[in-house]
Amino acid sequence: MSTTIESLVNREYQYGFVSDIESDTVAAGLSEEVVRIISAKKHEPEWLLDWRLKAYRRWLTMKEPHWPNVTYPPIDYQAARYWSAPTSVKPLQSIDDVDPELVRTYEKLGISLNEQKFLSGVAVDAIFDSVSVGTTMKEELASHGVIFCSFGDAVKEHPELVRKYLGSVVPYSDNFFAALNSAVFSDGSFCYVPKGVKCPMELSTYFRINAADTGQFERTLIIADEGASVSYLEGCTAPKRSTNQLHAAVVELVALDNASVKYSTVQNWYAGDEEGKGGIYNFVTKRGKAAGVNSKISWTQVETGSAITWKYPGVLLVGDNSVGEFYSVAVVNNYQQADTGTKMIHIGKNTKSTIVSKGISAGHGNNSYRGRVKVMPRAENARNYTQCDSMLIGNRCGAHTFPYIEVENRTATVEHEASTSKIGEDQIFYCKQRGISAEQAVSMIVSGFCREVFQELPMEFALEAQQLLGITLEGSVG
Amino acid sequence: MLDITALRAGIAEREILKGIDLNIKAGEVHAVMGPNGSGKSTLAQVLAGNPAYEVLGGSATFLGEELLELEPEIRAQKGVFLAFQYPVEIPGVTNAYFLRSAYNEIRKARGEEEVDPLDFLDIIEDRMKLVEMDSSMLNRSVNAGFSGGEKKRNEILQMAVLQPKLAILDETDSGLDIDALRIVAGGVNALRRPDNATIVVTHYQRLLNYIVPDFVHVLANGRIVRSGGKELALELEERGYDWLLDAA
Ligand SMILES: Nc1ncnc2c1ncn2[C@@H]1O[C@H](COP(=O)(O)OP(=O)(O)OP(=O)(O)O)[C@@H](O)[C@H]1O
Ligand SMILES: [Mg+2]
Numbered sequence: 001m002s003t004t005i006e007s008l009v010n011r012e013y014q015y016g017f018v019s020d021i022e023s024d025t026v027a028a029g030l031s032e033e034v035v036r037i038i039s040a041k042k043h044e045p046e047w048l049l050d051w052r053l054k055a056y057r058r059w060l061t062m063k064e065p066h067w068p069n070v071t072y073p074p075i076d077y078q079a080a081r082y083w084s085a086p087t088s089v090k091p092l093q094s095i096d097d098v099d100p101e102l103v104r105t106y107e108k109l110g111i112s113l114n115e116q117k118f119l120s121g122v123a124v125d126a127i128f129d130s131v132s133v134g135t136t137m138k139e140e141l142a143s144h145g146v147i148f149c150s151f152g153d154a155v156k157e158h159p160e161l162v163r164k165y166l167g168s169v170v171p172y173s174d175n176f177f178a179a180l181n182s183a184v185f186s187d188g189s190f191c192y193v194p195k196g197v198k199c200p201m202e203l204s205t206y207f208r209i210n211a212a213d214t215g216q217f218e219r220t221l222i223i224a225d226e227g228a229s230v231s232y233l234e235g236c237t238a239p240k241r242s243t244n245q246l247h248a249a250v251v252e253l254v255a256l257d258n259a260s261v262k263y264s265t266v267q268n269w270y271a272g273d274e275e276g277k278g279g280i281y282n283f284v285t286k287r288g289k290a291a292g293v294n295s296k297i298s299w300t301q302v303e304t305g306s307a308i309t310w311k312y313p314g315v316l317l318v319g320d321n322s323v324g325e326f327y328s329v330a331v332v333n334n335y336q337q338a339d340t341g342t343k344m345i346h347i348g349k350n351t352k353s354t355i356v357s358k359g360i361s362a363g364h365g366n367n368s369y370r371g372r373v374k375v376m377p378r379a380e381n382a383r384n385y386t387q388c389d390s391m392l393i394g395n396r397c398g399a400h401t402f403p404y405i406e407v408e409n410r411t412a413t414v415e416h417e418a419s420t421s422k423i424g425e426d427q428i429f430y431c432k433q434r435g436i437s438a439e440q441a442v443s444m445i446v447s448g449f450c451r452e453v454f455q456e457l458p459m460e461f462a463l464e465a466q467q468l469l470g471i472t473l474e475g476s477v478g
Numbered sequence: 479m480l481d482i483t484a485l486r487a488g489i490a491e492r493e494i495l496k497g498i499d500l501n502i503k504a505g506e507v508h509a510v511m512g513p514n515g516s517g518k519s520t521l522a523q524v525l526a527g528n529p530a531y532e533v534l535g536g537s538a539t540f541l542g543e544e545l546l547e548l549e550p551e552i553r554a555q556k557g558v559f560l561a562f563q564y565p566v567e568i569p570g571v572t573n574a575y576f577l578r579s580a581y582n583e584i585r586k587a588r589g590e591e592e593v594d595p596l597d598f599l600d601i602i603e604d605r606m607k608l609v610e611m612d613s614s615m616l617n618r619s620v621n622a623g624f625s626g627g628e629k630k631r632n633e634i635l636q637m638a639v640l641q642p643k644l645a646i647l648d649e650t651d652s653g654l655d656i657d658a659l660r661i662v663a664g665g666v667n668a669l670r671r672p673d674n675a676t677i678v679v680t681h682y683q684r685l686l687n688y689i690v691p692d693f694v695h696v697l698a699n700g701r702i703v704r705s706g707g708k709e710l711a712l713e714l715e716e717r718g719y720d721w722l723l724d725a726a
Pocket of ligand 1 (some may be wrong): 489490494512513514515516517518519520521530563
């Protein structure tokens with residue numbers, strides 16, 4: 001299995017090979033008919049088709065949100081394709097087929113991220129154009145009772161779990177993109193960790209968009225049963241294309257009593273070129289429900305890619321003493337736009353949330369932090385700490401902060417700290433005087449700025465994230 | 479080793495160095511003294527290549543090569559080190575990581591292999607003894623939250639690790655307590671070799687009791703107005719700068 005995924009991922013960063021991959025696609029456009037076709041292709045049970053159709057009908061009544069601080073031309077939802085699956089997985093013919101610039105990027109990343117991950121015993125699910133092409137370490141995990149498989153397989157093999165939790169955190173009616181996803185989602189990853197089990201290894205999913213004009217709508221559902229814990233990482237890549245592609249995923253996390261889920265993202269979707277042409281629209285809904293007492297949900301994200309990022313991984317702090325965390329690095333360069341942040345909704349007593357957001361803007365990039373902290377009337381002694389730092393590189397970029405704080409219980413403590421700094425010429429000169437190049441200096445200074453967030457990433461990925469950051473900011477300093 | 483002729487430089491349209499001539503040979507220690515604002519730090523920064531300053535004329539050849547045309551990192555890689563009068567803070571980057579990066583960049587430039595973090599730890603621990611610095615400083619961010627004296631000591635630690643050919647110490651003694659002064663001077667002396675040279679910028683003759691200079695130069699209004707042996711520093715201590723300024 002590992003070789004299949006390796007060859008798949010080795011193919012990932014290439015560009016010219018798109019034409020020689022055979023895929024099964026459904027004609028462009030969205031209708032009830034398309035929703036039915038998708039469901040049929042996946043041999044889904046009736047209840048799931050019904051759920052999709054409800055979502056579709058709801059979506060028809062909704063409007064695309066325009067409150068984020070981003071601008072883009074209108075999206076024609078009838079021009080996009082809602083299903084594409086590779087019919088076979090062929091290994092890469094030759095390294096010469098690969099776009100040299102991507103090879104360079106790849107090399108800088110220390111190449112086979114995946115090889116390394118296999119070596120370090122990380123279980124990987126790879127999603128290629130919305131379809132899972134394989135999950136590694138399945139047996140090893142099964143011996144611990146952990147279920148880790150594609151969403152499609154979960155529907156077939158564990159329908160009771162899927163049915164119980166699907167939409168329980170992000171209902172299909174949640175927002176425009178969540179409704180769209182619920183109607184047409186093609187695949188994704190599923191994970192269930194049973195009572196009392198600490199998942200013995202990192203779980204990881206690689207998302208890859210390949211086909212042109214195809215939106216990617218995957219769904220991830222992770223459940224940690226009582227006393228269970230799991231750490232999960234997703235990585236994302238897409239080829240360079242001059243057109244924009246829509247990615248509207250949904251991720252739902254559930255932590256029952258005394259359970260914890262740690263979800264980390266290293267997002268490197270194609271960001272568009274230096275002039276802002278092309279790139280992924282990353283409109284994603286991610287939410288965790290700290291449902292049980294003493295439960296914990298922690299989001300860590302490193303967002304370096306996408307033309308536009310619009311996502312607010314949040315936590316519903318339902319259980320008493322539950323904990324929610326959000327650690328984020330968002331980098332924009334060239335003409336990238338990011339409007340990202342979190343929502344912490346304190347519902348139970350003694351709930352605690354921590355938000356650390358680091359926004360970095362370079363080039364003409366525009367970076368907004370948007371965070372909502374809400375303390376409900378019954379949330380006695382809720383505590384929130386928010387730290388929101390922005391760093392500017394150059395003077396054509398922008399940083400914005402939009403904190404929304406609503407407190408309906410007098411015993412709550414809510415703290416918000418914010419800072420904005422510029423990379424100093426003096427810092428760069430200091431590094432150069434010690435023999436370090438400007439480029440390396442910037443990546444070092446920025447990594448230092450993001451340290452609190454990187455520390456939250458699983459070890460194997462912290463370095464990767466740091467290198468990605470360096471690559472994203474390449475050329476941002478003269 | 480370093481040959482400065484008719485060097486003129488300024489900042490923001492203003493000429494600060496108005497023709498500096500200075501010749502430094504391997505193995506020598508030169509002290510540069512002079513009133514506040516006379517251009518001592520400007521000279522140090524220009525030699526290190528700070529882009530904030532503009533070179534208006536003259537030259538500075540270092541080991542036979544024109545220094546003023548090289549990027550700052552290339553100068554560093556060739557062995558020029560500046561201990562800053564005001565060391566810069568880099569939050570979140572540990573001292574250990576920063577030093578190892580610098581050390582490896584300089585090694586790479588010389589065609590030598592990079593050292594891994596474990597081997598580097600041996601090197602750095604040895605150097606930390608030289609400046610009597612506690613190893614807990616390694617895991618702190620570069621200069622962030624350091625006291626004035628700690629920053630200066632950290633500069634000397636960097637110098638001890640990077641082993642430059644030409645070290646320029648810009649008021650490394652100011653802000654140091656008596657013990658720290660002795661330690662820092664001891665470190666500088668321990669690193670003195672026949673094939674490297676040091677420029678010591680200072681206001682105080684006291685430092686020169688520890689780091690004994692071969693030459694003392696007085697900079698005033700952007701020019702060297704007097705050069706002499708180490709006894710010149712004693713004379714300045716006694717008489718101040720006025721008599722030289724009048725002469726100039
Ligand atoms: N960035 C700057 N912008 C404007 N003027 C500057 C700048 N840097 C230095 N100067 C001016 O250049 C002159 C020389 O400054 P420099 O720092 O070289 O003096 P110095 O001899 O090192 O003084 P000190 O003994 O106080 O350290 C001063 O008048 C100073 O105000
Ligand atoms: Mg000075």
